[in-house]
Amino acid sequence: MTDDDRVFKALADPTRRHLLDRLFVRDGRTLTELESDLEMTRFGVMKHLRVLEDAGLVVARRSGREKLHYLNPVPIRLIHDRWIDKYTERRVSALTELKKELEQTG
Amino acid sequence: MTDDDRVFKALADPTRRHLLDRLFVRDGRTLTELESDLEMTRFGVMKHLRVLEDAGLVVARRSGREKLHYLNPVPIRLIHDRWIDKYTERRVSALTELKKELEQTG
DNA sequence: TTGACATGTGACTATTTGGTCACCTATTCT
DNA sequence: AGAATAGGTGACCAAATAGTCACATGTCAA
Numbered sequence A, B: 001m002t003d004d005d006r007v008f009k010a011l012a013d014p015t016r017r018h019l020l021d022r023l024f025v026r027d028g029r030t031l032t033e034l035e036s037d038l039e040m041t042r043f044g045v046m047k048h049l050r051v052l053e054d055a056g057l058v059v060a061r062r063s064g065r066e067k068l069h070y071l072n073p074v075p076i077r078l079i080h081d082r083w084i085d086k087y088t089e090r091r092v093s094a095l096t097e098l099k100k101e102l103e104q105t106g
Numbered sequence C: 001t002t003g004a005c006a007t008g009t010g011a012c013t014a015t016t017t018g019g020t021c022a023c024c025t026a027t028t029c030t
Numbered sequence D: 001a002g003a004a005t006a007g008g009t010g011a012c013c014a015a016a017t018a019g020t021c022a023c024a025t026g027t028c029a030a
Helices: A001-012 A013-027 A031-035 A042-054 A074-083 A088-106 B004-009 B013-027 B031-036 B042-054 B074-083 B086-105
Strands: A058-063 A067-073 B057-065 B066-071
Touching: A001 A013, A001 A042, A001 A074, A001 B004, A001 B013, A013 A031, A013 A042, A013 A058, A013 B004, A013 B074, A031 A042, A031 A067, A031 A074, A042 A058, A058 B013, A058 B042, A074 B013, A088 B074, B004 B013, B004 B042, B004 B074, B013 B031, B013 B042, B013 B057, B013 B066, B031 B042, B031 B066, B042 B057
Parallel strands: none
Antiparallel strands: A058 A067, B057 B066
């Protein structure tokens, strides 16, 4: 399994994306805290976090008996750069900004 | 199945990413042209292209008996914006640029 | 040191997904 | 018209994945 394969497979699951969403709002969370939000066994959540770690999307640091999880945005940026070059970036970025504004206004 | 689910599932397969890579270099390609590169039945490729279309990552236009495929970067940018805000973008972008330079030099 | 809490592990099952088959339709060119 | 070419379809099989279980380890705090 290649590195990028791990990243994309990790992102393919909605639970894992939800975990990233929560870490995006605020990271440094523990397993138990992340679990509280989900309709799933703690072990289920652990397996998902493990996948995210293996992909490098989440980095973790132990602190005593707790394990703190942090979001790592680098692999996400690499996905972006793989299919969006600098020239199209301006155009596309403007487009998505417009989309967001319209969604807020409407 | 939600929109974003379709996008991430579509990206989860290496063959489909390879198709996007080829369309990134030059798009407007036909099914047959895209097939030539792959160790797979034409129908296998068709199924993959179908998944990419359903996800909005590829848009297609018929021209006579040919179907031309184009890369749509918008969903990719939305992935980026989901987990990278404007403030971290500068930092992360600088980091990945450095990474690429180092890989070229070394 | 003892109880409570946070995290870690191997084996099993149901479902999803990637790939192939044989066969069909539509367009082009002579 | 008719041969060649580009694309499209439903049913099937093998492999990968999400989720659960019961049980084990390490750390804190009284």
